[in-house]
Amino acid sequence: MASTATTLKGQPLDKAALESMLRRRMFYTPSFEIYGGVSGLYDYGPPGCSLQANIVDAWRKHFILEEDMLEVDCSVLTPHEVLKTSGHVDKFADWMCKDPKNGEILRADHFVEDVLELRLRGDKEARGLKIEEKEEDAKKKKKKTKGQEAVKLEDAVVQEYEEILAQIDNYNGQQLGDLIIKHDLKNPATGTSIGPSSNLPGYLRPETAQGQFLNFAKLLEFNTGSMPFASASIGKSYRNEISPRAGLLRVREFLMAEIEHYVDPEGHKKHHRFHEVEDIELVLLDRDTQLSGKTTVKKVAIGQAVKSGLVDNETLGYFLARIHLFLKKIGVDQSKIRFRQHMANEMAHYACDCWDAELLTSTGWVECVGCADRSAYDLTVHAKKTGAPLIVRERLDEPRVIEEWDVEIEKKKFGPFYKKDGKTIESAILTTSQEQRGVLAKEMEANGKVVVDVPGVKDGKVEVSKDLLAIKWIKRTENTREYTPNVIEPSFGIGRILYSLIEHNYWTRGSDGGDEARSVLSFPPSIAPTKVLIVPLSSNKDFAPFTRKLSQKLRAAGLSSRIDDSSATIGKRYSRNDELGTPFGITIDFQTLKDNTVTLRERDSTRQVRASEDEIIAAIKSLVEGNKTWQDTETELPIFEGQELEIR
Known part of the structure; x- marks a missing residue:
């Protein structure tokens, strides 16, 4: 299942060198290492924290802001009863x-x-x-x-x-x-x-989703009762990994970002913005291909995939395309991404269709995002367990006449007759489908009693006589409609995305000419841990005021920076920060003292331009925000060649 692992520049991936660099530069480190460490637990260092924060910030902007979602932050500790009701205790093993x-x-x-x-x-x-x-x-x-x-x-x-x-x-x-x-x-x-x-069960939450479902009624009210809408949550989740392996890809504690998009099932789960993404092509691996023993993928426009029924509905398809765009925006190698459809036996108990965005790493294809149609499962089971009205009430433009089977329970007799099992039996009767009620009505008319399936009581079946239960065909007029929304859920494993991103953007340079190979992380500027390295040409004290002033200006512009005024060569200083993925470097030299101009170096090409401080800061801000490319900058600002050899 693993494929050839290469770097951004097409080189074979030196996994040992990459891991050594990540530990040395403290992107992450084993938790409790001086005590021997604990398998499956890791701490993020300064660059890892910044990278994770920037990925989360990009996620918030791409989804929560763009889609006008309602963000919540729910408790990590979850009562056993909640996870029992949701099915996690019994079905996730x-x-x-x-x-x-x-x-x-x-x-x-x-x-x-x-x-x-x-x-x-x-x-x-x-x-x-x-x-x-x-x-x-x-x-x-x-x-x-x-x-x-x-x-x-x-x-x-x-x-x-x-x-x-x-x-x-x-x-x-x-x-x-x-x-x-x-x-x-x-x-x-x-x-x-x-x-x-x-295995032993755990009681820390396995996902952020349940907190969102339990707050559905309050979120719907906050949203003035309008449908559809989405909630979102970012937070830690936990899994009982049996044998943690593969570093950050399989851990016991991890950061998740999850969306619950609530949609009216009667509208065939259409999405009003689907037309914006329908031409986006995704690389798909469907379940039928997998069941045939193959892993052959096909590139399909999401509009066609939904139209053909390969992807179940528009809302699911919309989010698959939005997931693709997000991963592309943060720097995922587009040749190392596919969407794999779940097969029947691996489908979660709540899902009716599910696709994973998988990223290719040195460990093989890794699930980084799951996108599931959870139908109405979660809201239904929690409402049934608690009696809370986790439903939508919608006033109809025109009243409509409903004809259906209705059940009437003689409560004064029912409870005393069945005693402690009364509520369980009543719940089983009230949750029967229209088809089941039709069968029971015929049985009651013929025999004066019915036999009802009731999980949880002895023998699983209960006999109910006509003096305790009536089943009638009724006609009623509705002015309002009540329904339980269906849920489309994109679920992101931030740690897995972060590590895959590192592999996808890692490469080395300098080895062809006999020099020692130097590591580079070519993160997009928007998610790079630090945006700018400030490099005084030397330790000359006259540079210090310019360095401080430039650092203050960058902070005021919202751009993170580091100062390296060590005695190492400029080339060495830049090389150390290329390892950290810093996309830009500013050199302060003797020309700066004369005319207040500085040079701006781009990490991947090592090319430079020169201009005033304010012009350089404006250029960096445009590059970080994605409004311009480096090529744009080179056409707008003078190319600088003076320190090329020294820097490279």
């Missing part, structure tokens, strides 16, 4: 396996995936084929066990392994167990066959 030799617990799908990929790697080695090595593979090579040697596999076996990997997310527990047995899969660490185990 990953199949696991346990090594009886060392007690290690592994996620079963990850275990199958890892071992089969290593076997395919061994096959390529035996065939003499070129292999792009992942850091994890390099480590595992040191612990080769049976099934992982460089052994040539039969062509049919290779095809079978590739087909399994193509649909690895679709297998249930029984199927994963069968695969482990059939292919004699063993733990790379011990060579031991493994079997099933169990």
Whole structure:
């Protein structure tokens, strides 16, 4: 499932060098490291914090401001009853396996995936084929066990392994167990066959969504009852990762940004701005292709995808396109993005259609954004559990006549007759569909009683007589309409996006001429941790007032900057900040003392222009805000060649 990993400039990705640079420059570091660290927990350093904050700021502007969303910030601690009602306690569990030799617990799908990929790697080695090595593979090579040697596999076996990997997310527990047995899969660490185990639930929230659903009625009132509308939330969530791996890509605590867009299901989930995005082309991997054992993608305009039914509805399609535009804006490599549709077995219990925006990294394709049609599931189950009216009431322009089956419960007799089970049975009757009520009405007329399915009581069925329940066909006039909205949910894993962005924008220069290769992070100016490096030509005290004044002006313009007045060469100072992704550098030199002009250097090309302080600051502001490109700047300001060799 992994593909060739390359850098922004098409070079093979040196994962070890990148990881070393990220730790050295403190983008992130293992939490509690001096105590030995804790698997799956990381702290962000200064550049990592700034990068994350800038991604979140871009997200807020792209979604909350642009779509006029209502932002909320809800508690991380969530009562058990809420997650029980939402289905997370019972339905969100990953199949696991346990090594009886060392007690290690592994996620079963990850275990199958890892071992089969290593076997395919061994096959390529035996065939003499070129292999792009992942850091994890390099480590595992040191612990080769049976099934992982460089052994040539039969062509049919290779095809079978590739087909399994193509649909690895679709297998249930029984199927994963069968695969482990059939292919004699063993733990790379011990060579031991493994079997099933169990997991303990956690009680920190797994998503920000539930807080938004529970506040739906208040948000609807705040929005003056108008539909459709969207809420949004940014905050920490937590998962019980069985075996955290791959650095920031699989952690136990992470930042999420989630949107809940509430829509009237009777309007076929159309979106009034869909025409703005319908021509945007997305790279799609649909479920049927995956189930056929392939990973072939196709580029389709989102308008056509919705029209053909490949994407379920306009609102879902609208947000897929908006997700694509956001990822493009913050610097995601457009050759390393695809939207993969969930297969039936991996679909969350609440979803009727779901697509993941996946980004290609050295670890393979990584899910970074999920976009699901949650239908009316969450609002319905919470309303049913609490009795809260999580519905929309809409006054109709013209009254409409409704004919339907209605149930009437004789409450004075019903409660005393069924005692402690009364409320459970009543709830089961009231939530029956029109079709079910029609069947029950015929049964009641024929037998004078009905048998109702009631989960949670003994035997799961209850007999109800006609003196306790009446089912009638009625006609009524409605002046208002009540309905439970459906929800389209884009959900962003900020940490995964951040790390993928780093890989996509990382490259090195200076190695061709015999110099040591120097790392560069080519972040777009809008999300770069620091926008400007201020570099005095030397430690001459006459430069200090100009440096301070320039720093103050940049702050006043809302542009973050750093001053490097160390004794290192200008080239070295710029190189250190290229590693941090700083897009622009200003040099203060002796010419500055004469005419108050400075040079402006662009990180990727290392080209420079020269102009007055105010002109340079205005140019940087336009570049950071995306109003102009560097090419525009070069046409508007004089090119400067004087320090080119020294800086490069």
